[in-house]
Amino acid sequence: MISLVPIASVPTSSVEQLLDLAFGTDRHGRTAYRLREGMHAIPALSFAAIDADGDLLGSIQCWPIEIATPSGAVEPLILVGPVAVRPDRQRDGLGRKLVEAALEVADRTGAEPMMLIGDADYYGRFFGFMADATAGWQVPGPVDRDRLLVRLHPGQQVMAEGLLRPRSLAAQTDDRQLRPV
Numbered sequence: 001m002i003s004l005v006p007i008a009s010v011p012t013s014s015v016e017q018l019l020d021l022a023f024g025t026d027r028h029g030r031t032a033y034r035l036r037e038g039m040h041a042i043p044a045l046s047f048a049a050i051d052a053d054g055d056l057l058g059s060i061q062c063w064p065i066e067i068a069t070p071s072g073a074v075e076p077l078i079l080v081g082p083v084a085v086r087p088d089r090q091r092d093g094l095g096r097k098l099v100e101a102a103l104e105v106a107d108r109t110g111a112e113p114m115m116l117i118g119d120a121d122y123y124g125r126f127f128g129f130m131a132d133a134t135a136g137w138q139v140p141g142p143v144d145r146d147r148l149l150v151r152l153h154p155g156q157q158v159m160a161e162g163l164l165r166p167r168s169l170a171a172q173t174d175d176r177q178l179r180p181v
């Protein structure tokens with residue numbers, strides 16, 4: 001039996017080990033890490049998948065970031081990921097389960113647009129993330145533009161141009177409105 005639990009209920013060291021296994025120990029240099037530098041993962045949108053013995057099989061973390069223009073316009077976004085599944089348990093639905101759990105809470109609580117850097121074949125096909133609206137975005141590091149994805153609800157809009165960066169501290173107080181599950 002597999003359960004999703006708040007990520008804070010598993011040791012940070014276990015999550016770090018899982019991420020090393022899934023992405024490699026050089027993962028910290030990735031652009032996504034620069035995007036959320038200094039941020040804390042949003043508790044209500046971050047989960048661990050554990051088996052009946054309590055062993056960690058997968059995890060998802062989501063982070064408060066924002067997009068800003070030189071003229072000072074700022075909009076909040078949520079960075080999704082890393083999403084990781086233990087290599088010996090991949091391709092068995094766990095990744096989908098983790099992403100769906102975060103999206104379900106986000107949708108229910110009217111959270112900001114969710115974005116990520118990842119495989120469009122996966123995040124587009126299963127969850128509706130798309131690169132169309134991100135063509136004018138700038139990120140603090142190298143990125144394959146096909147992998148810069150956002151998920152918008154019908155009618156929801158996001159700034160077409162701007163620099164992605166960690167969310168300013170003042171804006172983070174809004175995150176407390178997201179109730180833990």
Ligand SMILES: CC(C)(COP(=O)(O)OP(=O)(O)OC[C@H]1O[C@@H](n2cnc3c(N)ncnc32)[C@H](O)[C@@H]1OP(=O)(O)O)[C@@H](O)C(=O)NCCC(=O)NCCS
Nearest residue numbers: 022083084085090091092093094095096117118119121122
């Ligand atoms: C990417 C990841 C989170 C997916 O989770 P998962 O539990 O293995 O995958 P799921 O069981 O949810 O989904 C399986 C389906 O997604 C597809 N899929 C899995 N990873 C994929 C990827 N990187 N790109 C495209 N499709 C992918 C599988 O082919 C499968 O499709 P099918 O149902 O038609 O056979 C997981 O494999 C992982 O942690 N990988 C290591 C990290 C990584 O490479 N991330 C790259 C994406 S950012």
